[in-house]
Amino acid sequence: MVQVRAQYPTNGDGSVDIAAWIDRINQRVTLSSPQILREACEWALQLEQEAIAEENIWAEGASSYTTGLEMAEILAELKLDQDSLVAAVIYRAVRERKTDLPAVERRLGLAVASLVDGVQRMAAISVSQNPAKAAAFSSQSQVENLRKMLVTMVDDVRVALIKLAERTCAIRAVKDAPEEKRYRVAREVFDIYAPLAHRLGIGHIKWELEDLSFRYIEPLQYKQIAALLDERRLDRQEYIDEVMGQLRQQLEEAGIQAEITGRAKHIYSIWRKMRRKNIDFSQVYDVRAVRVLVPLVRDCYTSLGIVHSLWRHIPNEFDDYIANPKENGYRSLHTAVVGPGGKVLEVQIRTQGMHEEAELGVCAHWRYKGTDAGSTSSNAYEDKIAWLRQVLEWHEEMGDIGGLADQLRVDFEPDRIYLFTPDGHVLDVPKGATPLDFAYRVHTEIGHSCRGAKVNGRIVPLSYILQTGEQVEIITGKQSGPSRDWLNPNLGYVNTSRARAKVQHWFKQQAREQNVQAGKLMLDRELTRLALNGADYAQLIDKLGIRSQDDLFAAVGSGDIRLMHVVNVAQQLIEPDTRSEQLELIPRRPTKPGRRSDVFIQGVGNLLTQLAGCCQPVPGDPIIGYITLGRGVTVHRADCATAMQLQDRDSDRLIEVSWGSERVQTYPVEIYIKAYDRSGLLRDVSQMLANDKINVLEVSTRTNKDDNYAAMLLTVEVPNINMLGRLLARISQLPNIIEARRNRKESQV
Template sequence: MVQVRAQQPVNTDGSINIHVWLERIQQRVPLTSPAVLLEACEWARDLERQAIAAENFWAEGASSFRTGLEMAEILADLKLDQDSLVAAVIYRAVRERQTDLAEVEHRFGEVVAGLVDGVQRMAAISVSQNPARATAFSPQAQVENLRRMLVTMIDDVRVALIKLAERTCAIRAVKNAPEEKRYRVAREVFDIYAPLAHRLGIGHIKWELEDLSFRYLEPDQYMQIARLLDERRLDRQQYIDTVMQQLRDSLEEAGIEADISGRAKHIYSIWRKMKRKGIDFNQVYDVRAVRILVERLPHCYAVLGVVHSLWRHIPNEFDDYVANPKENGYRSLHTAVVGPQGKVLEVQIRTRNMHEEAELGVCAHWRYKGTDVDTASNAYEDKIAWLRQVLEWHEEMGDIGGLADQLRVDFEPDRIYLFTPDGHVLDVPKGATPLDFAYRIHTEIGHNCRGAKVNGRIVPLTYVLQTGEQVEIITGKQGGPSRDWLNPNLGYLNTSRARAKVQGWFKQQAREQNVQAGKLMLERELTRLALNGADYAQLIDRLGIRTQEDLFAAVGSGDQRLAHVVNVAQQLVEPEAHSEQLELLPRRSSRPPSDRRGDVHIQGVGNLLTQLAGCCQPVPGDPIIGYITVGRGVTVHRADCATAMQLQDRESERLIEVSWGREPVRTYPVEISIRAYDRSGLLRDVSQLLANEKLNVLEVSTRTNKDDNSALMLLTVEIPDLQLLGRLLGRIGQLPNVIEARRNRQEGRR
């Protein structure tokens, strides 16, 4: 049923009476400084008046000021703090560009500005579809991506609550809007925000959003159920009054104090139950329903006994959500009985605290920073935890368009969510670049990519994308991928999917081109890393390749990873006994003798064989304990393993302390030379890059040639492995004015 709400107080001229409105708010929620909220209201009102005078008002015709007050009223019912109410009042003014975030922060502080900014970022989410692109971006995939993206963008749950209030106002306001807009807003609210309200446990907002959405998405079925409810409303109310009086008399005899009320069944809930169970309206048990509120938990079960002694309960229609709460924390006893006149009646029984949780959800446990709250209550933190853990938003929506399968997919924290210029959302792995994104859209867009814009600003193709950014790919009509894209040290591609597509493109090119390009790539990389003394005959023999030409072709087509070839070349040029031991991958033989096995360190003993227990299968990071076996060394168990606990009781003398070992980090001094055209800030840029890689610089010298305006920089840097060295040289080479960056091999130092 649609919620009836109080009208905003107005003056004789029709304007909002802000002072009376503020008094009403203070009756619902305590304010730390009412003057601040009053200032926000007056400022939002003045901004709207200025916008109207400049004919720069909200194009949809609604009042941004009145909408802000309505949002604050919703949040006051949720008992949110003052910062949230202030952010709600001024949000629409910022959204309609009547002011900006800098001014908000100046007037009301960083917290309020941060809340407004968070809601603005969520405002970009929309499930509207461009029909022309429907084949490329399916509606089902969009809904799933939008839900996941929503979770990644919420840093403060208050942001989600303000957005829920804003969408509640939006769907209330579309009653007289064109049909297309009503459908679009309802689709978005139903798919995204009603499930979010359910996940946060805010019952009354969830029901309102679902009913209003259902009204516009399925108008015929909504009206049919509404008429059936209206036709029997008087008879149903008389019946409920009789039932409530009978319950009051019985509970009074049992000495139980309780509040009893009739419970209105929501239209969407009735329709969903009819569809799920394949029944008609007359078979929906909980159209006639009462709710009983008591003070203490034991009273819930005492009331249940009274109800079942009055009327026969219906088998399989009892749910104990007190002992087994729903995933969003909902707790209550639900039972269906055959009541007076043989009519089916639903009874809900809960404590007053449970009722407050059911209506307010996460807000019922709101924790203000700096206040004294019972630290034993973790309900608020638990609710935030599910917001971040899941995208199983709304199990009860499983019969609508196959959404259940989408909603049961776990949230993947290692993915980010990005907008196309058309407003579609695509997910890519964390760390992806614009080039990875181009291949995510379409292979040909990736092949023809020549540049990218992020939020309207040109960025390099090595830019690392972040959730919520809008990415536009700039393509050319001719050309193809660059072989540099396959060099991991240059940072163009960070996803295996995009890399495979580039490799596939080069495989289709002529062998001669691959040979030439592969030769150029390999020789350039070997020269840069000072490994150009490698014997190609030995190299191809070590790699298992027949001819030198086959090697170049394999590198050019991407069949052979350049980093792997370079690593093998280094082993040939710099044998372990006579080199600086710059290793691409650690060799087992380089480990110092120790009492380690399987990365497990044995405390206080020499070499002992170790093995991981099959019963508990510990992994690095788990607390562990060792058991000395007979003839098989030490078996490593998790500390909480049941087997280990039994052994502790029976054979504690054979238990031994163990810990996960760590491979010591080894670094080697490497001299790097950089040739560049001299410019101001060159040394600073190189130093910043080294700092970003967390590398230690042992020595720096710079020489400048005034004749040709060139500079030569020599640096000695501590490097742990060849892979990092290659990446470092690649990134230095991308700095402006840099001609070449390479490793110097000092023969005398070896």
């Protein structure tokens, strides 16, 4: 919900009454020396008046003085200290070059000057997000600015908080700016600063930044939801007042001292929920919501019981973030109930301390830096600083700022898993991480020298997808250096941006000649394997915008360009007269329109299917198919009494079927496999195809006893060329496989 700017106390002439303003600030935070803050305000006003007299304009079209006061107001709400507030007041004057850092240090002290310097360095983020500005900076200067900015953030989190306040003022101020500027500021705030506020747990700032950004990025959706909220605001308020009265009475009778308030639902969060769940506004349960603040944790659960005794709880709409806090430290109980009048109501229950941390996040803990390491406050602060340090390590090593927004926005999403090291420590990684991702999470050198992994004492492939609660042990070798195969997405070795960036960085350090040779080998091997030999390298480098073949090979070898991206471009460039022979995947049979477009049943080919009338299965039910005489396959629920009778009587006519979300067109492709013969070879290939749900249409094998070679020719169905590449790459990883490629007509078993 958009927040209205605070009104400043004024003098008779309309100017800000600094003394009254400082008194108001002093009510929110304790100022050790109010005179220093007053001096900063008077100096900022003097500098602005001098600039106006000299230039006869407002610098950058806005008042640096009142912006500084507004920043200080925001930081006071976040309970920051006096140095932070003083730095906020004078920051814009320094940024607009009305004064400099040495002057700030002389007049306001070294601590304030250091904070201002740190916030200035954070401008590297804005440069990296704006191509027009970035062109004015060399790559080295951008990297150096970013490194300094991140170092400062790690050393003193107050710098990040001042920058968040500054960006909050900036996006508030663009209301009447040109549309292009509104969008640019909103995009930067949404991509960088709202996620940063979320990571630091500052809901108070995060919600405002998200709503204001959403207002300018998606103005139509914003206005529609705002209108829906305004339309029913009075009715909703009367309803909330009734609910709060009933709940307050019950809590008082139980002896619980509670503060109950209505909770405003933020416009962006409403839109995000509507989009995520594909629902309309009327189905958003927490538009009507109340928040209950209690003294103790046990009071939270007692209050929850009272809420559920008053109103019926909605299944699957309860979250216990006290027992299982969110990654950014957020704790609360959330429940949805059917309240008075049959209307859905959300109730949040938390302690006063939890509420303060939810609103202020790291601001509630930064001042504890240096206290006993065993304290909860110190640990909460250090956890957040540790995350900032990880960002620092990555960008300092990579020398690359391109992925910063993705790192802030994606890598801290709540979908994370928690793993044990052999000595019992817990590390978190993004969902879908592999042992290699874990190894790079522990240490770069551990990742580079990783040669295997054990999960819960059992050796697993490096492409194994880790699950929460597993113990991971990395097996390292003497030779330190990653494999180029780790960069092949078809093999699934690394799934996190951090690990991939470290592998790419290692190869970037190798000699160009090595990268050219390796890249040529990788590309030639993949094109041959997919029978794309007709690709013209001259056309390929022109399409990719690369100067020469060697540059292409070097980019592939170092990981700057993904192999499958080049393969896809090569596929598009194959000449039409060779396409049917070498490239195009021809459908095995035409797709027949079904009578039920909403239901697709896999596993029965093109046989006619019908849903049994006795049990009437619906998507999601466990099902089984029965082959009828002349009427195709009848689909029953697995627990259907009729199906159970058929199982006893005609079990040979029962087949496995499953629901599918959509009809996927597949194409037949011949695959040629050459291997050293061994027991179980065909079984391993078949098992791998089954695991990937690849349908096999035909298999033929031949073994040469003289040289112990085995040759296989398989016809399989794949949806696209990417899946074919992934399939061939995985077959090549099986023991004893010499080659696996798409079959050319001259290959015979």
